[in-house]
Amino acid sequence: MSDFVLQDAEAHYGATRVLGPLSMGIEPGEHVALIGKSGAGKSTLLSLMYDRWQAQPVALMPQALGLVDTLSVFHNVYMGRLDRHRWWRNLATLARPFRRDVDEIAALLDEVGIGEKRWTPCGELSGGQRQRVAAARVLYQQGALLLADEPVSALDGPQASSLMGKLTQGYPRSVLAMHDLDLALGFCTRIVGLRDGAVVLDAPSNTLDSASLQDLY
Template sequence: MTPLALTDAEAAYGETRVLGPLSLALAPGERIALVGKSGAGKSTLLALMYEQWQQREVALMPQALGLVDTLSVFHNVYMGRLDRHPWWRNLITLMRPRRSDIADIEALLEGLDIADKCWIPCGELSGGQRQRVAAARVLYQRGQVLLADEPVSALDGPQAASVMQALADGYPTAVLAMHDLDLALRYCTRVIGIQAGEIAIDQPSQRLSVHDLQPLY
């Protein structure tokens, strides 16, 4: 995989610029945490990355999750690979899933401690359970790069750590907007702090502490 980059990227709402211009590069094997207070521009920056990089096998885990409430957990996870199969196979899977697909997805759900919800409609799940389903979907997708917007915001300490570890194992190259600074420093190799739409901090995580990042808030 070649490095991914943004050059002089910017975004505006109407005539009000809310992000940039800024430039950055993402190297293979690098995991970037985007940190900063709400409204700083983290989600906007992720959206720009997805817009420019989506042809490079980028998997997206949006903050809104994008789950279909009427479909089972299994089928929501299966949607991660819809574009890899012909329409007729996807239609058959909706009615009668293959044993191999069930086994693969159940293994992912087991690792995220949600296998018992496999055939339950997503609309019946709690916020934390839904977030784990969305994580399972991007893991099942197996893209080259993960872009995730607050991937563990609805999870407690042990569950959040478990999902972060699964995402780290599945996607060595990633950009994650994070609200939990401890998790950001623990699971990412580089931290970019966004403040008022600009890059205020860009350092290897091992050089930073939570105290160093507090001025962003």
């Protein structure tokens, strides 16, 4: 049985229920795309999953990205493993990063196409560059499950496809809130459609096409 299971889960804003009750599990090898129009509950479901499962090795890439603008690209990516080092090592890295960390992160930044910005403060980057930094951070962090909210929305076609491939290959399972149906179908193994906080579709991606999903929008 999967370690990542929701059973009759609900989310509320005040006294109002905005999601669920719903039950679902994420098995090893599954890459799940959450689709549905704005307000359907995709981000709320990701937040609920993270709240329930964060004691396990879960990486989160929120839509707001969570970057520290005054820190360099390198340091923002390094933050993905802060909890694995002693406090003094993390403090020392702020002033003089260790060569092993620099080399590992530099190679990862090259993979996502932003290697030349390694020492640039994140506040000086474009939206697409910031998204690639956040993606590099979760790839550096690693774990058993990736939760990501619109992880490639600021990128164009080839860049979006490349980064989607790296994210789904970098984790044994993932749940990704997506707005691009072609990318969702191309890189995810399972499609979960939401409407008004309820699951109205849950099917293997190879049984679906973009046209069959349009009524969710």
